[in-house]
Amino acid sequence: MDFLTVFIAGTGAPGTDGSTLNATQSLTARTGNLFHxxxxxxxxxxxxAKLQPWLxxxxxxxxxxGIVWGLFFSPADWQQGDSVRIMYVHVPTAWLASSGYMALxxxxxxxxxxxxxxxxLAAVEIGPVGASxxxxxxxxxxxxxxxxxxxWWVWDARLTSVLVLFFLYLGHIALIRxxxxxxxxxxxxxxxxLAGAVDLPIIKFSVQWxxxxxxxxxxTVTGAPTMSTSMLWPxxxxxxxxxxxxxxxxxxxxxxxxxxxxxxTILAANRGRQSANPAPKPDSAAV
Amino acid sequence: MTHLPYILAAYGLTLGVATVLSxxxxxxxRTARRRLAAIEQPRTRxxx
Numbered sequence: 001m002d003f004l005t006v007f008i009a010g011t012g013a014p015g016t017d018g019s020t021l022n023a024t025q026s027l028t029a030r031t032g033n034l035f036h037x038x039x040x041x042x043x044x045x046x047x048x049a050k051l052q053p054w055l056x057x058x059x060x061x062x063x064x065x066g067i068v069w070g071l072f073f074s075p076a077d078w079q080q081g082d083s084v085r086i087m088y089v090h091v092p093t094a095w096l097a098s099s100g101y102m103a104l105x106x107x108x109x110x111x112x113x114x115x116x117x118x119x120x121l122a123a124v125e126i127g128p129v130g131a132s133x134x135x136x137x138x139x140x141x142x143x144x145x146x147x148x149x150x151x152w153w154v155w156d157a158r159l160t161s162v163l164v165l166f167f168l169y170l171g172h173i174a175l176i177r178x179x180x181x182x183x184x185x186x187x188x189x190x191x192x193x194l195a196g197a198v199d200l201p202i203i204k205f206s207v208q209w210x211x212x213x214x215x216x217x218x219x220t221v222t223g224a225p226t227m228s229t230s231m232l233w234p235x236x237x238x239x240x241x242x243x244x245x246x247x248x249x250x251x252x253x254x255x256x257x258x259x260x261x262x263x264x265t266i267l268a269a270n271r272g273r274q275s276a277n278p279a280p281k282p283d284s285a286a287v
Numbered sequence: 288m289t290h291l292p293y294i295l296a297a298y299g300l301t302l303g304v305a306t307v308l309s310x311x312x313x314x315x316x317r318t319a320r321r322r323l324a325a326i327e328q329p330r331t332r333x334x335x
Contacts, residue, residue: 063305071298083290089301129308136304140297147290245305252312259319266326 039118041258048255055248062241069234077231086144088234092242093137097165098200100130100246104172105200108193111186118254120186121261123193124176125253129246131169138162149213157206158214161199168196 070088077084104126110119141159142152153159176189207216219225225232 067298067302071294081290082294085294086297089297093301132304132308136301139300143293143297143300147293242305245309249308249312252316256312256315256319259316259323263319263322263326 039116041118041262044118045255045258048251048258052248052251052255055244055251059241059244059248062237063245064241066234066237066239066241070238074231074234075228080148083144083147084231086140087231088238090137090140090144091235092239093133093140094162095239096242096246097130097134097137097162098203099243100126100133101165101168101196102200103250104130104169104193105197108190111190112194118258120182120190121257122250122254123172123186123189125250125257127169127173127176129249129253131166131173133246134162134166134169138166154213156213157210158203158212161203161206165196165199165203168192168199172196 066088070085074085074088076082104123107119107123107126110116111123138159141162145154146152172189172192175192176185179185179188206212207214218227219232227235
């Protein structure tokens, strides 16, 4: 029985609303079964090997096309001049910093609720990639801020909340490796991963909630973009390319991690077999 | 004031980090695949 089922059964009133409880338990179990279908390492490795080229090559093609377009063919901004070209790498890394942490939070949920073994390994692998991307986002933001604002850094709500996100990534990386028993590390890091997700809406809405130096969003789901189409296209290409690249890197790391785990298991089994059946001594054969 | 150094630094940093992450992942995957193949090969040769 998984954690959520125990939790629900523990907090509900037994016998008063049995049908709702059973429906919830059934839904939880069915969802758990769906996720656990992909927990088999062999199945995951086969699926991962098939998926890898479909992520890697489009990521490379789209990123190169977007970067070349943004760097050489898109127009300069009438106010920012050529510095606007930094946007084509800064915005995709900002998007990935947040969505990478969202993926980490989903893995944390899968780990805590359904004890999904691949979710733990995925969380281990997403952490360093997400932290690197967030560091690039902060650095490219500073490189844009110096010529535009005249300063490398301000304690603006958007910048500060992204810096907090970077520290959350670092905390997760440290915590997941901090215990001798890996399961304890996975559990502690999953709690941090879920709790840290509260920073994501703060990042998103910081430019609306506070009077920030950082400009508001130029692209929204509901409204038309406040950006020229000639700039929107290269930005879309780099964003899509970087996102696929992030997926490709995490998938490659996760496949390697599953293989390394399998190697450790085989070696441990071999050691156990050797200690249970020690090789006969040379003189014992003569006796 | 030219903004070229800032632009080049931003693109250089992004591409540098992306390259390091990609190469690291590729090398790790290749090493793990080779080690696993080397370990599993003798097991498959054993008579069942």
